[in-house]
Amino acid sequence: MSQSNHSIVRSLVLLIFILTAFSVFADSGAKVSGRVIDANGAAVSGAVVQLSSKEGAQLSTVTDEKGNFTFNQLSAGDYLLQVKAAGFSNQVEQFKLTTGEEHKLDVSLHVDSVTEQIVVTASGDPQSVDETAKSVSVVDSRQLERRDDVSVADALRLVPGVRVEQLGGPGSFTKILVRGLRTADTSFLVDGIRIRDAADFNGSINPFLEDLFANNIDRAEVLRGSGSSLYGTNAVGGVINLVPKEGAGPTRYTFGFEGGGLGQFRETATISGSLREKLSYSIGAMRYDVNDGVHGDDVYRNTNLGGHVRYNIRPNISIRSTIMFSDGFSRLADSPFPIGPAGNEFGFALGAGPVVGFVGDATNPDSFRFADFFSGSVALAHQVNDVYSYQVSYQNVYTSRFFTNGPGQSAPAIQFGISDFVSDSNDIGRLNTFNVTNNLRLGKYNLITGGLEYEHESFTQDFTSPFFSNPRTTDTQSSLAFFAQDQITAMDGKLYFMAAFRSQAFFLSNPQSVPQVQNIDIKRAYTGDGSVSYRVLPNTKLRSHVGNSFRAPSLSERFVFFQGTRIGDPFLQPERGISFDGGIDQTFANNKVRASATYFYTRLQQIITSTALFHETNGKGALSRGLELSLEAAPYRGFTLNSSYTFTNSHQVLGFPILTSDNTTIPGGVSFPSLSVPKHSFSFEANQAFAHGFNVNFNLYAVGQHDFTLFDPIFFSEVLFNFKGYTKAALGGSYTRNLSESKQMTFYGKIDNLFNQKIQDEGFLAPKATALAGIKFRF
16 A cells, blocks of 8 residues: 555544534434324334434334333434334334434324335435335335245346346356446445445446345345445445444344255354344344256355444444454356357358357356355444534445366366366455544534545456466555535425535555556546425426536556456546436325336446457447336235336447347447347236235246347457346245244245246246245244
């Protein structure tokens, strides 16, 4: 790290101590108490009550046997109170506290209304979904459990505007594409702090998506549209924030086991609770095994751990820490490849024959992936008074991917005489992020946020084979960003406006892999963001959002080698994009139905792309626009329905000519449909909770046809194929039996790919109909 970077870190650490010292001036004395009841006025005991201040404080408790709850010694400010209880829809209340006020609030829960949610991703501070001026969806822990979702990708599959691809069975390489853009155009957060793989070719978390499990996750918040002004690099098409569970009440334990088709076995264990409302904790451990997979000899293993601890020094001062760990192992498959007629299988690559189809993926017997991921963060939040609050955070992300390929070959490779490439490669990424955020309330309706973010990343690459090897090198880069945001409400809360700005500088002083290049001048990234919403009627909200965004060139794109040749470019400039969306949200039928419609438009003005010889360069970007429709309903007791439809018209510029599967050639420089992006996608979920502990869930995900290019394994030429659409449905059921007042036993099962369809994403075969069953104990 350079001397200037050391100075930045020292300055941030000094600022942390200065800000912490202000805690002695905290303004406390307010109190919130109340009672949680059902529609008949009966007390609801054991309900989880979460109190969030827009200035940064967060507290949790559970109601007693009479439904009562209390929060003491609170600072003045604006608050959101969310109540969750089994069998009821979530309820959110908003209010303002003054110094010394004793605020009483009774909350009535309902079983036949749409769930209300608190989100933080849209603005960086707590808001109800009804307040936000941006397109935000929430997948909460109830949905995760009733669908028995294992991975984060599974959890996001039904979200409007989100395209999920898993290239094979469970544990296979996974892609998440938002609004017709690329996988690297989505930023992932854990507890509000960005996570990335510094060794990824695009600097995203994409290589670990198959290893991110819905373990100890309270909810996933999905912001669609630009988010770089708040969250920096990669937040081009959207932001996905994984919010950990907050412990509350007495210590509770959960143990579960499930097994089924594909040789799947999963064991889970969790512990959560709180001590005197000072220390809250939640820890989840999971082991997941796939022993057979799609081809009968696929193997995937993963040990996963998630934890979250919060200590409230005082009601207005808290320290929290969140960790996420994954240790994955898998046997890999050879990718699908185009093929010509018998006797001239690869003549098309030389212009001497036609393409007649493609050969599907097949397991490579001695090709393996070992992947370790760790993310750990600690944050101090302090609400000094009703005017000023701040948060200081630090996060470390470590990633390691080791690939080894031996001389053994898959059946197609043997059949067509394809040589296997024996090699070992190891990519290691390290990411350290410091963040200081300040909130300043100027009057009743104006909240200003400003802060600094420093990030230091390193990329270590090591490659060996019998033919050539690259020396082990480590390259680093740093960035320093200033960001600011202003939120204004007017007209008694009917009108909401937000404007944000970010300036980010990059430092690349002395690359180890290119010692002759020093002190590279990299263009600074500037982004701006604005959103506005207006509540026309009590149940009708109009909203719009516009912003530009960026993705910083990764260390891999700058310095990576391929077959002994450098294909990276140290002088790459950041990618740039601009996006707009506008829509309407409507609730009706006494809050039993919520409908939304959104038009979106995104243009990638400049991207990083590969030439025909795989060299990295800046080039023209893509254009994506479309429409998102969603409906949520709770028409009667125990029944909920969610549905969405997305139309996406996404195009990208072809950098060089390409052959199609119908043996025509598309010239370079033209616009054609973006890879892996279908024009039409549809999702549907219906859930019925019956009396006496029974529950039935049906969900469905349908996509239209999509294009993708396959490489031939001899000459590495590309052929563009069109893959047909599919419908994937799942049916699940559970029965929960109360063994005592505090002990439960749940039996559950589901059938995935219920209609037993043949599904291929990018030519990779997905599992046919697969059954799973399990048991879970809570006490």
